[in-house]
Amino acid sequence: MSTPISLASPQLFYSEGSPYARICRMAVREGGLAGQVREVITTLRDPEAVVLPYSPVGRVPTLALSDGTTLTETTLILGWLDKHGSQPAMLPTDNRGLAAYGRVLGLLDGMAVWNRELRRPESERSPSVIALEITRANRVADALERDVAGGAYAAVDAGFLTLATILGYAERRHTVWKWRENRPALVQWFERASQRAAFQETLPPPSGI
Numbered sequence: 001m002s003t004p005i006s007l008a009s010p011q012l013f014y015s016e017g018s019p020y021a022r023i024c025r026m027a028v029r030e031g032g033l034a035g036q037v038r039e040v041i042t043t044l045r046d047p048e049a050v051v052l053p054y055s056p057v058g059r060v061p062t063l064a065l066s067d068g069t070t071l072t073e074t075t076l077i078l079g080w081l082d083k084h085g086s087q088p089a090m091l092p093t094d095n096r097g098l099a100a101y102g103r104v105l106g107l108l109d110g111m112a113v114w115n116r117e118l119r120r121p122e123s124e125r126s127p128s129v130i131a132l133e134i135t136r137a138n139r140v141a142d143a144l145e146r147d148v149a150g151g152a153y154a155a156v157d158a159g160f161l162t163l164a165t166i167l168g169y170a171e172r173r174h175t176v177w178k179w180r181e182n183r184p185a186l187v188q189w190f191e192r193a194s195q196r197a198a199f200q201e202t203l204p205p206p207s208g209i
C-alpha cells in the first residue's frame with residue numbers, strides 16, 4: 001500500500017522527456033520517498049507552463065516546497081532528498097563518487113547542447129558545436145567504458161542514476177549517438193541498470209532524434 005500524500009507535499013515538476021528531471025524522479029523512487037513527493041507534469045518554454053508561478057527559470061526539475069521556497073537544479077534537489085531521508089543517500093560524499101557524478105553530469109550537459117542543435121531547423125544548426133559535442137560525448141564514453149569495467153558506477157547514487165539516464169536518453173531521444181559501438185562493459189552495465197523499476201517507471205517517450 002502506498003503512503004498517502006499530504007496536501008503540503010513538495011511538488012516535483014517534470015517533463016517526460018527531460019533527462020535531468022528523470023534523474024530526480026528515479027532518485028525519489030530509489031530513495032523510498034515516492035510517497036512524500038508529488039510529481040507534477042509541466043510544459044516547457046511556454047508562458048502557460050504550470051511551473052512558472054513557482055520558478056521564473058521555468059526549467060525542470062523544479063521542487064516546490066511547502067514553506068514556499070523552490071529548488072531548481074538537479075544536484076540541489078538530490079541534496080534535499082538526502083536531507084529528507086533518502087535511503088540510500090544520492091549525493092556522494094567521497095572524492096571518487098563526486099568525480100564519477102561530475103563526469104556524467106558533464107556528459108549530460110554536452111548531450112543537451114548537441115540535442116538542442118538537432119532540434120533547430122537544419123539551416124540554423126551549428127556544425128562546429130555539433131562536432132565538438134560528438135567528440136566530447138565519445139571521449140567521455142570511452143573513459144566511462146574503462147570506469148565501468150573497473151567497477152565504478154556500481155551502487156545506486158547520483159552518478160549511477162545520471163549514467164542510466166544518459167544511456168536511456170541515447171536509446172529514445174538521442175539515437176543519433178551510437179554509444180554502444182566498442183563499449184561492451186557499458187552495454188552490459190546499461191542492460192542491468194535499465195531493469196530497475198525506477199528506470200522502467202520513468203521511460204521517456206521517443207523523440208525521433
Ligand SMILES: N[C@@H](CCC(=O)N[C@@H](CS)C(=O)NCC(=O)O)C(=O)O
Nearest residue numbers: 018019020044045059060061073074
Ligand atoms: N542545470 C539544470 C538543467 C535543467 C534543464 O536544462 N532542464 C531542461 C529540460 S532537460 C529544461 O527545463 N529546459 C526548458 C528551458 O530551457 O526553458 C539541472 O541540473 O537541473
